Amino acid sequence: MYAAPDMSTEKTQGLVIRMADFSESSRVVTFFTRDWGKIAVVAKGARRLKGPFEAALDLLTVCNIVFIRKSSSGLDILTEAKLQTRFAPRAGQLLNLYAGYYVAELLAAFSEDYDPHPRLFDQALLALDWFSAENPPQLGVMRFEMVILKEIGQLPELDACVICGNAPASHEHPGFHAGQGGLVCGTCQPRVRAPLAISAGGLGLLRQLADDSEIAWKRLAGSPAQWRELRAVATAAICHALGHRPKMLRYLEQ
Numbered sequence: 001m002y003a004a005p006d007m008s009t010e011k012t013q014g015l016v017i018r019m020a021d022f023s024e025s026s027r028v029v030t031f032f033t034r035d036w037g038k039i040a041v042v043a044k045g046a047r048r049l050k051g052p053f054e055a056a057l058d059l060l061t062v063c064n065i066v067f068i069r070k071s072s073s074g075l076d077i078l079t080e081a082k083l084q085t086r087f088a089p090r091a092g093q094l095l096n097l098y099a100g101y102y103v104a105e106l107l108a109a110f111s112e113d114y115d116p117h118p119r120l121f122d123q124a125l126l127a128l129d130w131f132s133a134e135n136p137p138q139l140g141v142m143r144f145e146m147v148i149l150k151e152i153g154q155l156p157e158l159d160a161c162v163i164c165g166n167a168p169a170s171h172e173h174p175g176f177h178a179g180q181g182g183l184v185c186g187t188c189q190p191r192v193r194a195p196l197a198i199s200a201g202g203l204g205l206l207r208q209l210a211d212d213s214e215i216a217w218k219r220l221a222g223s224p225a226q227w228r229e230l231r232a233v234a235t236a237a238i239c240h241a242l243g244h245r246p247k248m249l250r251y252l253e254q
Ligand SMILES: [Zn+2]
Pocket: 161, 162, 163, 164, 165, 166, 184, 185, 186, 187, 188, 189
């Protein structure tokens, strides 16, 4: 294939995280790719019924793609997309579907063009697998939230008080303050505005959700009260890191 000097052809694996119509026949597809991070490419003919990409391009499909990367101005161009897997939670499992959309929203919002995070890519596919099976979506959502915060260096401090540096004593109820960066011990809580309450048990669950182990978090069992606590903490941490509230969150907080 002819390629001008300011272009290069790249191959990678990509997850479709956004699609927008571009012209009467084309779409701009945003992929979170394993090797290049986020990329937006023009898929010519993608809006035609029998287009060159057939059914490969859909929100949350995983494809093997080939694209032409332009080093100068102009959008990159998708030349090939072979469908690998399609995100398909069981019929009627709306929460699992929304959880998948939330993963796409977080990836789009937290990642930068051409800034690869292969571990995050793998974790996103694991999260979608989790939501496709009959697993509790909330657990997978919180796991992915902790993973993405860790990957971008914004995981809140969960071991020591962010004000005094001491580990909270076992008898006291620590608090959580996203703006301060994490845990606030009982002594320091009067110094911050409206910390969230977190029980020792809830904190233990949160630490395991943020752990690198792929085994521990899947076995977590907490009380409904603990999960409510953690949902509030995870929401605060995500909203603080992002600077706004993700749109999909309201569907997941019910
Ligand atoms: Zn303290």
